Amino acid sequence: ETGVTQTPRHLVMGMTNKKSLKCEQHLGHNAMYWYKQSAKKPLELMFVYSLEERVENNSVPSRFSPECPNSSHLFLHLHTLQPEDSALYLCASSQTGISPLHFGNGTRLTVT
């Protein structure tokens, strides 16, 4: 079982749909992250949860809504997305104190 598991692996949704991305970590870490990876752009940090509190929100549009119900689970709720939101969404976890991030395989999102 991998340390950080993301589901689904692929998602195609229309602009009026509502969907959620799920991330689960089995490493006992206390910080979780959402990153967006678009073509030809650096990875962009979207949200950080440390000890289940949101500590970072990098000017992400409100159509992306994160949720962290406990230290092992992280969700990204999506609604009324735009085609430019199509990207690979990566979840990561770490132990606070600048330990390395452990990433999941990502969810490839296509907005039609």
Place this chain on the structure above:
Amino acid sequence: AQKVTQAQTEISVVEKEDVTLDCVYETRDTTYYLFWYKQPPSGELVFLIRRNSFDEQNEISGRYSWNFQKSTSSFNFTITASQVVDSAVYFCALSEFAGGTSYGKLTFGQGTILTVHP
């Protein structure tokens, strides 16, 4: 503001060649961390190395080696005797240090696509 530049967008080599991936960073912090990650076609980023700003010793791990030079703000990565399995996107990243309760807010470079041909 922090910035990481990986000037090489794509590199193509033949198996057994040595290859160096360049990374140049900018930061005003005196304490910071540098990372390299590998992203194979499966998508997940795999951690390769972390180096703090006070440790300029070069590191070797098998066929991988890293050259950290503060004077030129560079943290280059060399693969010796490359193999087809090394084909991936490689990312250099920089993290500020904000104390013991800090978390990994990484600034990534744009990545270098490495293709190793048989």
